[in-house]
Amino acid sequence: MTSSLPVYELFALRYATREANRSEHFIGGDPHDGPMPMDYFLWAAISAERTFVIDAGFTAETAAKRKRTFLRCPIDALRLLGIDAERVKDVILTHLHYDHVGNFHRFPAAQFHLQEPEMHFATGRYMRYPRLAHSFEPEDVVGMVRLNFAGRVNLYNGPAELAPGIALHPTGGHSKGLQFVRVHTRRGWVVVASDVTHFYENMASGRPFTTAFHVGEMLEAFDMLVASAPTRKHIVPGHDPLVMTRYPAPTPELQDIVVRLDVEPSA
Ligand SMILES: [Zn+2]
Secondary structure (H helix, E strand, O other), X not given: OHHHOOOOEEEEEEEEEEOOEHHHOOOOOOOOOOEOOEEEEEEEEEOOOOEEEEOOXXXXXXXXXXXXXXXXXXXXXXXXXXXXXXXXXXXXXXXXXXXXXXXXXXXXXXXXXXXXXXXXXXXXXXXXXXXXXXXXXXXXXXXXXXXXXXXXXXXXXXXXXXXXXEEEEEXXXXXXXXEEEEEEEOOEEXXXXXXXXXXHHHHHHOOOOOOOOOHHHHHHHHHHHHHHOOOHHHEEEOOOOHHHHHOOOOOHHHOOOEEEOOOOOOO
C-alpha cells in the first residue's frame, strides 16, 4: 500500500533560540528547576514533484520585540535547501502563534493550510485576554484574514489528506486549532508534532507545556501523536534542541542549521 505513496525528504530548520528554565516549560513547574533552552524551527517536506513548507517562523522585528535570539531569517534558511519562498505553492500552518506564522508575507505564491478553529480563536472572544492573546501578533492575524479574502487560506475542520503522503491532524489543546503533520518518508510516516509537544519530555512525562488553551486536549494530543506514528522515534517535537543532536545535518555546511528527519535518530 504505502509503497505507492510519494517519498518526501523531510528537514527541520532551526532559526532562533532562547535561554529558559525548566519551570517555564511544564504546567505545575518542575521540582528540579534549571536551564532548559528552547529552539525555534520550521520544517520542509520535499518530493520530486512538490514542496510543502510547514510553518513560517517569526521575523527579525518580532525577535527583537520579544527578546528571542534570532539566528537567521527562516526564509534565508529555506534557501540553503534550494527552496525559493517566492515560488512555494503550499505552506501548512500548524497554528497562528507568532513563532509559526510571522513570515507569511514572504510566500506570495502560496496557498496556506490551517484548521478553521484556529482562525476563529485568533479572531474571537478570547483575544481580549492577554494570557491567551500574548502568543499572537495582531498583524499576523490581520494578515491571515486578508489572505483569506484573497482566496489563499484553505481552512479545514478535521483531519485531511492534503496530498498523497502529507496528512493534517487537528488536536487543539495548546492553541484552539493546533494541528500536527504526518509526512511519508523513506523511513515511513514521520510525525511533525510542532507544538503538540514542545519538548520530548512534555510527551514522555505527560506534563503539558505552560502555554495552554485546553489541558485535557493537550493530554489527549500526546496519545494522538503516539497513535499516528510507527514508533516514538518517528515523533519530532516542535521546540526541542535535542532534535539538532539526534538527527544528522544533510551536509557539513548545514551543521547546527538544518537536520534531516527522514533518517533514523540516534536516540
Ligand atoms: Zn505555539
